[in-house]
Amino acid sequence: MTYIIIMTTSIISYLILRYGFGMDDPETFMKSMGIGVIAGIARLVYKSHKREQEIEADAATESSTATASSTTASSTDKTMKQTDNNMESSRTGTKDLCLQLLDKQGIEYEQDKENKDEYWIEYKGERMYLRMSNERPFITIFDTFWRKYPAENLEMVSTVRKAINMANLNYNGFKLLYSFNEDSMWLHTSVFMLMIPEIPDVEIFFTETLDQTIFSHRAFDEVMFEVMKEQKND
Numbered sequence: 001m002t003y004i005i006i007m008t009t010s011i012i013s014y015l016i017l018r019y020g021f022g023m024d025d026p027e028t029f030m031k032s033m034g035i036g037v038i039a040g041i042a043r044l045v046y047k048s049h050k051r052e053q054e055i056e057a058d059a060a061t062e063s064s065t066a067t068a069s070s071t072t073a074s075s076t077d078k079t080m081k082q083t084d085n086n087m088e089s090s091r092t093g094t095k096d097l098c099l100q101l102l103d104k105q106g107i108e109y110e111q112d113k114e115n116k117d118e119y120w121i122e123y124k125g126e127r128m129y130l131r132m133s134n135e136r137p138f139i140t141i142f143d144t145f146w147r148k149y150p151a152e153n154l155e156m157v158s159t160v161r162k163a164i165n166m167a168n169l170n171y172n173g174f175k176l177l178y179s180f181n182e183d184s185m186w187l188h189t190s191v192f193m194l195m196i197p198e199i200p201d202v203e204i205f206f207t208e209t210l211d212q213t214i215f216s217h218r219a220f221d222e223v224m225f226e227v228m229k230e231q232k233n234d
Contacts, residue, residue: 092197093134101206123210132195139195143213147187147220151180159231160185163224171219173212189216 092100095117102109102121112118112129120129128143149156164176164187177188191212199205 094137094139094195095132095134097197097202098130098132098139098195098206101203104203105207124214126213128213137194137196139193139209141189141191141193141210141213143189143191143216145186145188146217148184149187151183151185157185159227160187160224163220163227166227167216167220167223170223171216174216174219176216176220187220189213191216 099109099119102119107121107123109119109121109130112120115131117133118129118131120127126143126146128141130139130141132139149160151157160178164178167176173191175190175192177190179186179188189212191209193209193212195202195206195209
């Protein structure tokens with residue numbers, strides 16, 4: 001394209017110089033060619049400058065787009081973080097959840113005087129206490145001193161220990177414990193369980209968790225019976 005412009009400009013310049021100004025000397029053709037070359041160079045300079053302007057415009061557009069995208073992403077991140085914070089702050093804590101569930105089931109509770117995260121309840125004839133906090137997603141239920149054996153009967157103590165170990169191996173919902181108090185060996189049950197609002201049918205799940213303490217009594221009796229039966233056969 002530049003070559004065509006040079007040749008066209010040179011011819012037009014030659015015709016103008018020769019017939020318009022009466023210049024018919026040998027240098028006329030060279031002058032017309034020089035004008036054509038100058039016109040070609042001017043076009044190249046113009047195209048180069050225009051290209052630079054287009055590149056700068058594209059760069060500015062990309063920068064604006066990137067800035068807008070970055071701003072949008074930053075705004076989205078802030079919104080999501082704010083939403084997460086709001087959900088976290090509005091989420092019911094484990095302790096508050098358990099107290100609500102106790103109220104729904106009509107189970108009376110009494111806060112321990114020394115430990116504010118422990119609550120005593122009466123459930124199906126058993127007095128037990130719940131250890132729970134809004135800072136932790138788990139609760140622990142203790143059913144204490146529900147069975148005793150004479151501590152001086154070493155054979156019985158050995159049998160009870162064996163039954164406790166077997167029951168803890170056979171069942172996962174609870175743990176049996178024992179302690180000695182003066183002349184008695186006492187049995188206790190602990191239940192450690194996740195308790196959060198996101199659990200499906202959480203009210204039913206809470207009731208079943210409480211029932212684990214009652215079930216532990218029957219489970220121990222069944223295992224104890226089997227242990228004593230084996231010992232008798234031996």
